[in-house]
Amino acid sequence: MKRYILTVTLNPAVDKTVYVPDFRIGKDFRETQLHLSAGGKGLNVSRTLKHLGHRALATGFIGGGSGSYIGRQLDKEKIKHRFTPIEGNTRTSLTIIDSQTKKITRVLERGPKISPRELKAFKKAFTSHLSRASFVLFCGRNIPGAGDSIYAGLIAIAKKRGVKTLLDTSGKALILGLKKKPFMVKPNLQEAEHVVRKKLKSFSDIKKALRHFHNLGIEVVAITMGSKGAVVSDKNEVIFARPPEITRKNPVGCGDAFLAGFVLSVVRKKSLKESLTLGVACGAANAASISPGFIKRESLGGIIKKIQLKRINSCV
Numbered sequence: 001m002k003r004y005i006l007t008v009t010l011n012p013a014v015d016k017t018v019y020v021p022d023f024r025i026g027k028d029f030r031e032t033q034l035h036l037s038a039g040g041k042g043l044n045v046s047r048t049l050k051h052l053g054h055r056a057l058a059t060g061f062i063g064g065g066s067g068s069y070i071g072r073q074l075d076k077e078k079i080k081h082r083f084t085p086i087e088g089n090t091r092t093s094l095t096i097i098d099s100q101t102k103k104i105t106r107v108l109e110r111g112p113k114i115s116p117r118e119l120k121a122f123k124k125a126f127t128s129h130l131s132r133a134s135f136v137l138f139c140g141r142n143i144p145g146a147g148d149s150i151y152a153g154l155i156a157i158a159k160k161r162g163v164k165t166l167l168d169t170s171g172k173a174l175i176l177g178l179k180k181k182p183f184m185v186k187p188n189l190q191e192a193e194h195v196v197r198k199k200l201k202s203f204s205d206i207k208k209a210l211r212h213f214h215n216l217g218i219e220v221v222a223i224t225m226g227s228k229g230a231v232v233s234d235k236n237e238v239i240f241a242r243p244p245e246i247t248r249k250n251p252v253g254c255g256d257a258f259l260a261g262f263v264l265s266v267v268r269k270k271s272l273k274e275s276l277t278l279g280v281a282c283g284a285a286n287a288a289s290i291s292p293g294f295i296k297r298e299s300l301g302g303i304i305k306k307i308q309l310k311r312i313n314s315c316v
Contacts, residue, residue: 004080005049005263006133006163008126008154009060011111011143013093014069015292016040017250023098032099034096037148037291038046038073041139041168044253046079047293048260048282054267057082059129061122061143064089080116082129086121088112095252102248105151114145118133126154130161134267137166137259138182142173152178168255170194184266186259188224193302203217203312206231207238222262222279224255227304231306232262233298237311241276243284244306253292258283273309280307 018031030103038047049056058079061069061172063086070090076082078170091109098104114122130136136158138151151173158165165182167174170191178185178195193200194208210233213221222232229242262279270278281303284294 003132003134004055004057005045005267006129006136007056007058009040009042009048009058009140010127010146010150011072011141012038012040012043012062012067013091013092013109013111014066015093015252017095017097017252017290019099021099022101022149023103029057033290036069036073037293038070038077038079039253039292041253041256043079044256044286044293045071045073045137045139045263046081046293047077048199048257049264050077050079051293051295051297052264052282053297054258054264056080057129057133058130058257059083059122059126061086061112061118062090063087063112063264066090066092082125084118084125086112086114086118088114095250097250102250107251111141111143114143116145119146119150123154123157127157127161130158130163133158135164135166135263137168137263138177139168139256139259141169141171145153148172149176151264155180155182162205166259167281168259176308178208178213178216181220183218184220184222184263185213185218186262188226188255191263192223203240204229205282207312210238220266222276224256224283226251226254230258230276230280230283231312232272232279233270234272236250237272238313239273239276240310240312241280242308242310243280246284246288246303248287249290250292251287253285254283254286257286257293257295277304277307277309282309 261282
């Protein structure tokens with residue numbers, strides 16, 4: 001029986017990216033480029049996995065005209081999905097990129113509120129998907145109506161069935177999810193600072209943060225820092241990786257592409273160094289693409305050769 005990596009995106013979105021030269025607040029502009037894609041962190045992970053040649057199944061909630069667009073777009077891209085339908089309309093996320101300054105402005109809708117009936121239907125479907133899952137990734141913000149403990153409950157269900165879990169969210173949903181000890185977490189620098197309640201200004205600070213996560217029962221921790229790279233720890237090893245400089249088109253989804261490369265390597269039983277290297281390469285390749293999750297597989301080899309790796313003393 002073929003197995004897949006299961007991605008959970010509770011609150012997906014239609015990602016609209018527009019390029020506006022010399023963008024300023026309070027003015028009228030005409031875009032010079034516009035791109036639409038089926039978005040949300042887990043969908044970006046599924047898309048990157050597709051480009052890497054690995055099976056993935058995307059799940060979550062979709063509804064309304066925007067939800068129908070997401071379903072059609074994923075079918076077009078041949079990305080497998082099994083969403084729970086809802087009455088509300090799936091949200092839209094707007095990214096404005098100033099093509100001159102390269103500065104980015106984002107407007108993220110909250111998303112529709114789901115009903116108890118819809119939540120119950122999703123949990124039933126999610127449980128059935130676990131029978132063929134090699135790994136499950138919980139990605140992105142919670143959806144209104146699900147409650148802050150939703151990820152914690154889903155992690156418990158997956159662990160009970162022997163499926164490794166990864167949590168990539170923020171706020172209270174992250175804090176509560178950590179209590180169920182997922183196998184791996186991937187906060188960015190700001191999210192990690194929120195958990196440990198202090199600024200992480202040095203490698204020494206980051207090592208203390210990694211230790212904090214491990215003390216909570218997390219086996220693998222990756223802290224991403226955008227174009228500056230990522231640090232990953234499995235208690236025994238701490239490795240830092242810095243990507244090469246690239247021509248950046250859109251950084252949205254880089255952390256999701258990182259996750260796809262990293263988790264795929266874990267599933268294939270690669271070393272921590274190999275997993276981090278592919279993850280960082282995928283993140284860099286994503287930044288060179290206009291739409292999130294669309295990476296060029298043939299570009300990875302050249303990027304990997306230029307990644308700078310540094311082993312740091314164990315954080316435990």
